[in-house]
Amino acid sequence: xxxxxxxxxxxxxxxxxxxxxxxxxxxxxxxxxxxxxxxxxxxxxxxxxxxxxxxxxxxxxxxxxxxxxxxxxxxxxxxxxxxxxxxxxxxxxxxxxxxxxxxxxxxxxxxxxxxxxxxxxxxxxxxxxxxxxxxxxxxxxxxxxxxxxxxxxxxxxxxxxxxxxxxxxxxxxxxxxxxx
Amino acid sequence: xxxxxxxxxxxxxxxxxxxxxxxxxxxxxxxxxxxxxxxxxxxxxxxxxxxxxxxxxxxxxxxxxxxxxxxxxxxxxxxxxxxxxxxxxxxxxxxxxxxxxxxxxxxxxxxxxxxxxxxxxxxxxxxxxxxxxxxxxxxxxxxxxxxxxxxxxxxxx
Numbered sequence: 356x357x358x359x360x361x362x363x364x365x366x367x368x369x370x371x372x373x374x375x376x377x378x379x380x381x382x383x384x385x386x387x388x389x390x391x392x393x394x395x396x397x398x399x400x401x402x403x404x405x406x407x408x409x410x411x412x413x414x415x416x417x418x419x420x421x422x423x424x425x426x427x428x429x430x431x432x433x434x435x436x437x438x439x440x441x442x443x444x445x446x447x448x449x450x451x452x453x454x455x456x457x458x459x460x461x462x463x464x465x466x467x468x469x470x471x472x473x474x475x476x477x478x479x480x481x482x483x484x485x486x487x488x489x490x491x492x493x494x495x496x497x498x499x500x501x502x503x504x505x506x507x508x509x510x511x512x513x514x515x516x517x518x519x520x521x522x523x524x525x526x527x528x529x530x531x532x533x534x535x
Numbered sequence: 536x537x538x539x540x541x542x543x544x545x546x547x548x549x550x551x552x553x554x555x556x557x558x559x560x561x562x563x564x565x566x567x568x569x570x571x572x573x574x575x576x577x578x579x580x581x582x583x584x585x586x587x588x589x590x591x592x593x594x595x596x597x598x599x600x601x602x603x604x605x606x607x608x609x610x611x612x613x614x615x616x617x618x619x620x621x622x623x624x625x626x627x628x629x630x631x632x633x634x635x636x637x638x639x640x641x642x643x644x645x646x647x648x649x650x651x652x653x654x655x656x657x658x659x660x661x662x663x664x665x666x667x668x669x670x671x672x673x674x675x676x677x678x679x680x681x682x683x684x685x686x687x688x689x690x691x692x
Contacts, residue, residue: 410574413581413646414612415619417571418639421681456574460680485618493606495647502619519614519640 373483378403378511381481383474385442388454388467393440395481395511402514402533403438403507407484407500409445410457410467415502415519416441417460422523423504424462429527433534434464436509442478443469444486444500506533554678554685560671562590563629565663568673569685570646572655580604580653582644582661582675583684587634595666596627596635601675603659605648612640621645626666639683653677 381395404423408416420441427434441458443449446469449457454467469475479486484501491497502519506529514533517526557566564587573580580603588594599607609624627642629635637643644661646653653659657677664670676685 411578412621413571413579414610414621414639414643417581417680418683421639421683424681457680460572460574489620497621499618499620501617502614503617516617518617519619 375482375484375505375507375513377513378507380511381478383470383478383481385468385470385474385478386451387440388451388458388469390451393466393468398438399511400509401436401438402509403440403511404504404530404533405438405440405442405482405507406502406504407442407444407479407482407486409443409498409500410449410453411445412498419502419504419519420458420461420465422526423465426527426530427462427464430530430534434530437464437530437534439465441465441467442475442482443467444475444479444498446470446472446475506530508533554676555687556674558671558673560665561668562592563588563594563665563668563671565671565673567685567687568661568675569682570653570659570675570677571682572677572680573649573653574680576649576652578649580646580649582607582646583637583639584644584661584663584673584675585634585636585638586629586663588629588631591631592667593631594629594668596629596663597625597666598664599644599661600664601646601659601661603650603653603661604646605650607644607646607661609642610645611642614640629665655679 378395378398384394387393449469458465458467486498486500489497503516506514508514515529554569566585568584570580570582601607610621611624613620655677658674660672661675662670662672
């Protein structure tokens with residue numbers, strides 16, 4: 356245990372710039388897929404899993420949501436207290452209704468969040484996530500975005516990230532550590 | 536009742552069987568063609584497939600066409616420094632003696648300007664154009680938005 360503590364202390368200054376802030380220090384206000392306002396304080400005392408995406412995304416986002424749904428099924432009732440949220444980086448197209456139609460295809464514990472552009476930007480800043488609009492021919496566009504899944508302990512501290520290409524077998528053990 | 540159950544089983548297993556259909560052209564084997572259901576026709580669809588080159592000459596997938604979409608393109612999901620982007624792939628190499636997969640999180644066909652929403656259980660044709668072997672058409676099964684791939688007995692081989 357001492358070794359772990361020393362390691363964390365030694366690495367803290369270098370890594371803190373890129374780590375998400377604790378949930379309790381976040382300042383965004385978003386709207387969920389049922390039209391309800393959600394603030395970070397609503398998540399107090401509960402473990403949290405968040406990822407950024409958009410519903411016009413054909414590959415990464417449904418793949419991540421399918422994976423998350425499988426993890427939640429494997430965890431069963433243990434994951435009932437877990438907050439699981441997709442934050443849209445494309446609020447222009449992802450209205451609460453658009454998100455509702457999308458998340459209904461996955462585990463019912465997954466919520467969709469969207470909001471005004473400045474609130475989405477605030478959420479991304481709090482999570483240290485990035486996103487960028489990429490215009491395509493014919494007026495269409497897509498979004499580049501942080502693909503990892505962020506995990507937070509029940510007290511709001513950042514726990515870890517499940518990377519997009521990480522071996523999915525490690526995801527459920529990571530989640531179990533976050534839940535406890 | 537027994538007949539009813541049997542008929543139901545056949546109906547539900549038919550789409551999966553189609554994704555397991557194998558098409559060959561020259562030294563190339565094309566199989567496990569599938570897609571995901573879309574919500575409406577506004578969002579893009581996706582196309583996944585496996586291609587095996589059992590010959591001694593390198594080939595490449597250079598394009599796809601389908602009546603299901605006005606602008607089908609080859610894309611590759613690239614995750615760099617934790618950020619996912621989806622650049623247009625000019626071609627997907629199919630080296631001699633190797634298999635390539637268009638699969639979730641990697642190369643995929645992006646079906647823009649869908650003519651109609653893709654519904655689970657539907658199927659549609661996609662014509663693949665190869666640099667050397669020419670064109671071949673496969674039937675693509677639409678699985679659920681949650682699907683991770685077709686359930687074929689030989690999947691992954």
